[in-house]
Structure formats: structure tokens, C-alpha cells
Amino acid sequence: MAKPILFDATLKSRLSTNLELHQRATIANTSLRHAAVAIAVTPGHNGEAAFVLTRRHAGLRAHANQYALPGGRLDTGEDAVTAALREMHEEVGVESGEADVLGCLDDYQTRSGYIMTPVVVWVPDPNDLVAQPGEVDDIHLIDLTELQRPDSPRWIKIEESERLVLQLPLRNRLIHAPTGALLWQFREVGLNGTTIRLDEVEEPTFAWR
Numbered sequence: 001m002a003k004p005i006l007f008d009a010t011l012k013s014r015l016s017t018n019l020e021l022h023q024r025a026t027i028a029n030t031s032l033r034h035a036a037v038a039i040a041v042t043p044g045h046n047g048e049a050a051f052v053l054t055r056r057h058a059g060l061r062a063h064a065n066q067y068a069l070p071g072g073r074l075d076t077g078e079d080a081v082t083a084a085l086r087e088m089h090e091e092v093g094v095e096s097g098e099a100d101v102l103g104c105l106d107d108y109q110t111r112s113g114y115i116m117t118p119v120v121v122w123v124p125d126p127n128d129l130v131a132q133p134g135e136v137d138d139i140h141l142i143d144l145t146e147l148q149r150p151d152s153p154r155w156i157k158i159e160e161s162e163r164l165v166l167q168l169p170l171r172n173r174l175i176h177a178p179t180g181a182l183l184w185q186f187r188e189v190g191l192n193g194t195t196i197r198l199d200e201v202e203e204p205t206f207a208w209r
Contacts, residue, residue: 002148005191007042007049012102012122012200013084015041018193019103027107027115027196035114036084037071039186040090040094041102042123042141050141051183052092053170054130065173066207067139067140069118069182080104080117088121091178092132092139096121105185109209110178118182120190146170147187153180156204163202 005011042051056066070088074080074120081101089095105118131139147168154167154174168180175183181201188196 002145004046005049005144005148006047007044011041011049014192014193015120016102017120018190019105022103022105022189022191022195024104025106025199029109029115032109032113032115034074034080034117035072036074036080036081036087036117036119037069037182038084038088039069039105039118039120039182039190040092040096040123041120041144042126044126044141044143049144050126051144051186052094052123052126053140053142053175053179054091054131054136055061055138055140056133056136066179067173068179071116071208072135073114081119084117084119085121091132091136093132094123094126095104095128096123096129101188105182105189106198108178108181108201111203115180116182118186120186143168144191147183147191153184158202158205160205161202165202165204176207177201178207 001102040052054068056068070091072087074083085096100122102120108116129139152169164178166180168175181198188194
């Protein structure tokens with residue numbers, strides 16, 4: 001069993017340092033829509049650190065019922081950090097500022113036509129978590145130790161692509177790319193201080209739309 005990861009100043013410093021040292025890969029493609037998501041690191045159970053994972057509302061036109069990080073499209077004039085903080089507040093009720101942002105990970109180009117920028121945010125108080133009706137059905141706090149499981153990630157071959165599909169086991173479910181890919185890089189870069197890229201990470205075909 002992985003050693004518990006405590007929500008404390010040591011973890012905050014570790015994440016901040018590793019993210020600052022990371023040479024972030026960006027994607028410049030004006031034909032794609034730009035979105036941002038928040039990897040919100042917050043206290044979980046028994047002093048352990050966790051992150052916020054949502055299950056999207058069943059009635060949404062795109063990616064209904066899928067597990068996702070809080071986030072969405074950039075509004076006109078917004079940058080990724082501003083959008084991630086706004087979307088996190090709108091979707092799960094957490095209000096944070098730029099001072100709470102620890103850093104950003106690589107841009108990821110999705111099959112559905114987005115460039116996604118992950119923004120890592122330090123959230124000391126999870127008590128304000130409230131799911132936005134019509135957008136979010138459930139909010140889950142997942143211990144960071146789940147990201148360090150020895151069976152994670154899994155790689156699946158599909159006929160439709162030469163790239164392998166990533167599956168990230170979390171509790172009793174599998175989280176696929178793009179969310180799974182962003183969390184995998186968060187583990188490797190933020191927690192472990194190693195460098196990986198997401199260029200060759202494939203999504204399952206149900207996420208292509």
C-alpha cells in the first residue's frame with residue numbers, strides 16, 4: 001500500500017517546486033477551442049491530500065455521465081488560470097484566487113477539438129463543495145495515494161488508432177484520457193518530479209465526439 005500523502009506545507013512546497021521546474025508544453029492552434037480544468041488539491045480523509053473529481057450531469061449534450069475535472073471553455077479575454085478558477089467556482093462552489101495556483105501542466109489536444117490546459121490549485125477548505133445543478137451530478141474527493149497505485153496506468157490497444165488508450169484506475173472505476181492523462185501527468189510531474197509528455201496518449205472512441 002502506498003504511503004499516505006498528507007495535506008500539509010511539505011506537499012504544497014513539493015508540488016510548487018516540481019511544477020515550477022517543469023518545462024510546460026503548449027499547443028498553439030487557433031482552429032481549436034481552448035479549455036481549462038482545475039486539479040484542485042484539498043484535504044480528504046484523516047489529514048490525507050485529495051483532489052476533486054466530478055461526474056458530469058446525465059443530461060448534458062456532450063460527455064454526459066463521464067468523470068471529469070472541474071473546467072470548461074475559456075470566455076473571451078480569459079487566460080487558462082482565470083477560466084479554471086471560474087469554472088471550479090461555478091461547477092463545485094470553490095472560490096480560489098491566483099495566489100492559490102501552484103502551476104500548470106502541459107496542454108492536451110482532445111479528439112473532440114479542444115486544447116485543454118490543466119491548472120493545479122491549492123484548496124485548503126473543501127467544505128464549500130456544492131455540485132452545480134444541471135452540470136455536475138456528483139463530487140468525489142479522491143486521495144492522492146490512488147494515483148500511486150502499482151496497477152496505474154493501464155494501456156489498451158484499439159483498432160481505430162496506433163496510439164494506446166490510457167486507463168487510470170481510481171477506486172473501483174477507470175478514468176480514461178483526457179482526464180486520466182492529465183491526472184497521470186500530475187502524478188509524474190507534480191508528485192514524483194519526473195517528466196512525461198502526453199502527445200502519444202489516446203482517448204477511448206466514446207470520448208472522440
